[in-house]
Amino acid sequence: MNVPELFSSKVFNDDVMKDKLPKPVYKALKATIENGEALDSNIANAVAHAMKEWAIDQGCTHYTHWFQPLTGVTAEKHDSFITPDGDGKVMMTFSGKELIKGEPDASSFPSGGIRATFEARGYTAWDPTSPAFAKDGTLYIPTAFASYTGEVLDKKTPLLRSMESLSKQAIRILKLFGKNDVTRVKTNVGPEQEYFLIDKAMYDARPDLIYTGRTLFGAKAPKGQELDDHYFGSIKTRVKEFMAELDKELWSYGILAKTKHNEVAPSQHEIAPVFTITNIAVDQNELMMELLKKTAEKMGLVCLLHEKPFAGVNGSGKHNNWSLLTNTGENLLKPGKKPEDNLQFLLFLAAIVKGVDEYQDLLRISVASAGNDHRLGANEAPPAIMSVFLGDQLDAVVHSIEEGEDYESEKLDNMELGVEVLPSLRMDTTDRNRTSPFAFTGNRFEFRSLGSSVNVASPNIVLNTIVAEELKEFADHLESIKDVKRAMKRLIARTFKQHDRIIFNGDNYSKEWEDEAERRGLLNLKTVPDAVKHYTEKKNVKLFKSNNVFTKGEMEARYEVDLENYAKIIKIEALTMIEMSKKDIIPAVNEYVKSLTDTALAKQELSTDIPVILEKRLITDLSEKLVEFADKLTELENDLEKADGLQKNMQNYADFFKDVILTDMNALREIGDYMETQTGSEYWPYPSYGEMLFGV
Ligand code: ADP
Numbered sequence: 001m002n003v004p005e006l007f008s009s010k011v012f013n014d015d016v017m018k019d020k021l022p023k024p025v026y027k028a029l030k031a032t033i034e035n036g037e038a039l040d041s042n043i044a045n046a047v048a049h050a051m052k053e054w055a056i057d058q059g060c061t062h063y064t065h066w067f068q069p070l071t072g073v074t075a076e077k078h079d080s081f082i083t084p085d086g087d088g089k090v091m092m093t094f095s096g097k098e099l100i101k102g103e104p105d106a107s108s109f110p111s112g113g114i115r116a117t118f119e120a121r122g123y124t125a126w127d128p129t130s131p132a133f134a135k136d137g138t139l140y141i142p143t144a145f146a147s148y149t150g151e152v153l154d155k156k157t158p159l160l161r162s163m164e165s166l167s168k169q170a171i172r173i174l175k176l177f178g179k180n181d182v183t184r185v186k187t188n189v190g191p192e193q194e195y196f197l198i199d200k201a202m203y204d205a206r207p208d209l210i211y212t213g214r215t216l217f218g219a220k221a222p223k224g225q226e227l228d229d230h231y232f233g234s235i236k237t238r239v240k241e242f243m244a245e246l247d248k249e250l251w252s253y254g255i256l257a258k259t260k261h262n263e264v265a266p267s268q269h270e271i272a273p274v275f276t277i278t279n280i281a282v283d284q285n286e287l288m289m290e291l292l293k294k295t296a297e298k299m300g301l302v303c304l305l306h307e308k309p310f311a312g313v314n315g316s317g318k319h320n321n322w323s324l325l326t327n328t329g330e331n332l333l334k335p336g337k338k339p340e341d342n343l344q345f346l347l348f349l350a351a352i353v354k355g356v357d358e359y360q361d362l363l364r365i366s367v368a369s370a371g372n373d374h375r376l377g378a379n380e381a382p383p384a385i386m387s388v389f390l391g392d393q394l395d396a397v398v399h400s401i402e403e404g405e406d407y408e409s410e411k412l413d414n415m416e417l418g419v420e421v422l423p424s425l426r427m428d429t430t431d432r433n434r435t436s437p438f439a440f441t442g443n444r445f446e447f448r449s450l451g452s453s454v455n456v457a458s459p460n461i462v463l464n465t466i467v468a469e470e471l472k473e474f475a476d477h478l479e480s481i482k483d484v485k486r487a488m489k490r491l492i493a494r495t496f497k498q499h500d501r502i503i504f505n506g507d508n509y510s511k512e513w514e515d516e517a518e519r520r521g522l523l524n525l526k527t528v529p530d531a532v533k534h535y536t537e538k539k540n541v542k543l544f545k546s547n548n549v550f551t552k553g554e555m556e557a558r559y560e561v562d563l564e565n566y567a568k569i570i571k572i573e574a575l576t577m578i579e580m581s582k583k584d585i586i587p588a589v590n591e592y593v594k595s596l597t598d599t600a601l602a603k604q605e606l607s608t609d610i611p612v613i614l615e616k617r618l619i620t621d622l623s624e625k626l627v628e629f630a631d632k633l634t635e636l637e638n639d640l641e642k643a644d645g646l647q648k649n650m651q652n653y654a655d656f657f658k659d660v661i662l663t664d665m666n667a668l669r670e671i672g673d674y675m676e677t678q679t680g681s682e683y684w685p686y687p688s689y690g691e692m693l694f695g696v
């Protein structure tokens with residue numbers, strides 16, 4: 001395989017553009033991509049023509065505006081290139097207008113009541129900064145999605161706006177350092193993606209996985225992840241073949257798939273691409289999730305992207321590695337050899353620390369989902385409490401700044417591994433803390449609270465906007481001051497002093513931290529309904545409005561959509577449990593009880609001397625459990641009916657699912673799982689945890 005040749009071969013990338021576009025057109029398009037300049041219609045027509053010709057060469061017959069509505073998955077509607085030529089034949093055409101703007105029927109996408117269905121008009125607009133690609137006979141054009149009245153209906157538009165705002169404010173700060181040549185500051189993101197692989201046949205036998213992506217019943221297997229023998233373990237042949245196929249797919253779409261390894265839980269794996277500009281990273285992560293699923297299916301496997309497919313073993317997350325890069329090539333989060341003297345770095349660091357402290361709620365909301373509620377705070381993922389990890393060295397620097405003392409940089413020792421042939425490694429100045437939700441890792445921050453299926457736009461919208469806001473505040477203050485260096489030092493010291501409660505370098509999984517965080521007044525928002533309540537707080541509305549990311553109405557809409565999605569997901573889970581219980585579990589247990597009864601009767605018939613005490617015990621136990629199970633089932637059904645009456649107030653409705661329905665479901669599951677352990681495996685209707693987790 002020739003990887004460089006394969007790489008990006010399905011993408012309308014820079015090389016293709018250079019090759020296919022007339023020079024002035026290429027130049028104009030580049031100006032749009034790099035500097036956000038507006039594109040005129042002649043240029044758009046020329047680009048559309050070249051794109052179509054290229055797409056036809058790639059075997060495409062259709063094009064689609066590919067967008068990211070609030071459903072949580074991407075959306076596409078395919079149109080063919082054909083136009084009747086008047087003589088009963090067709091031509092293949094694609095105009096600049098069709099490239100720039102699409103009009104999907106928007107009425108069926110969630111909008112949180114922004115747009116009544118009778119005025120369903122929405123449109124998609126081409127995002128020229130993210131390259132188009134050819135997939136399965138269709139030209140995919142990344143787009144943003146909005147309503148005709150201008151309200152934003154997707155995740156792409158606010159992301160682009162937040163990037164814009166951050167760039168603007170960062171440039172102002174850099175000007176104070178005399179860096180007038182910086183015209184653009186971009187954020188880079190490298191999302192590490194975790195997932196599970198299970199056998200397709202087993203998946204097909206589980207209605208819970210099919211309908212909800214997670215197992216709603218399932219007794220623990222004798223072996224889980226306790227031996228730690230899976231993490232970084234040698235990769236099984238079938239999985240290796242999958243990963244090789246996946247790499248090929250990802251590379252062909254220009255995704256920089258780089259690192260792959262086994263994760264903590266059996267059947268769990270991770271893939272990480274090399275970082276790239278945020279909006280492209282977002283699009284590529286969406287595409288990556290789709291390719292994970294499709295590639296698995298090709299190989300008789302299913303890729304589970306749910307945050308918690310299996311109770312009792314680690315769930316899956318995503319790590320959002322995030323940094324700031326100028327168009328002159330400078331990473332603004334690089335501390336350098338002497339961070340204590342690096343005012344510019346410290347200023348950006350202070351802005352980030354302040355932002356995380358002041359907008360803990362928004363960061364938490366940006367990763368909130370019904371699935372992720374099972375992970376956060378469960379000692380496998382960071383807690384629901386936001387905090388910043390700086391590492392020992394930076395922490396000491398910050399400390400000395402707060403105290404107004406000189407920082408004495410400790411000599412960093414080389415870590416000797418004690419074996420001649422091994423190189424001596426320089427001690428990492430930013431030791432790792434894998435329990436922190438927001439950790440500094442040398443030249444970037446790693447936001448670790450994301451769930452595996454989240455659209456990474458959401459956390460990055462918040463991250464970019466809060467940092468933009470803090471930088472704006474800093475710039476407003478500093479720009480008017482003569483002795484700016486002195487003012488910077490004071491500002492940095494003041495900021496760290498005011499916000500050092502958000503800095504925590506210890507074990508985020510410990511109970512002590514939860515107590516300590518409460519003493520520090522940090523938020524601990526454990527569930528979606530608890531978190532999103534903070535969405536439309538005054539300070540948050542002000543933040544998004546002043547950075548031109550969301551209007552108040554758009555935020556209220558998102559708040560509604562988040563709550564509604566949450567309730568819908570749990571409702572589907574509850575209904576699935578009810579169906580599984582009635583159609584499969586109760587009949588199966590009864591069948592087993594009957595066979596026990598038959599066995600006992602047969603033994604008795606043979607001779608009353610034969611003991612049937614075991615059968616009797618099991619029959620009694622299971623029969624009693626069946627009654628308890630049926631009672632819990634009724635309770636769940638009744639509560640679901642009650643929920644229907646609460647829909648007028650979305651917050652109450654979602655709260656009811658969190659407090660009542662989830663509790664009912666857990667109670668039902670507990671009995672179901674117990675019965676599984678007591679029932680003969682050939683009677684149990686579903687593949688077991690052991691079979692699924694160790695069956696690939
Ligand atoms: P680890 O598991 O130790 O965190 P990985 O190699 O799995 O490391 O993933 C690290 C991720 O961070 C990769 O996606 C990588 O491209 C990304 N990354 C590295 N440097 C930067 C940076 N400056 N900005 C953003 N992301 C970065």
Ligand code: MG
Nearest residue numbers: 192319321446
């Ligand atoms: Mg990581």
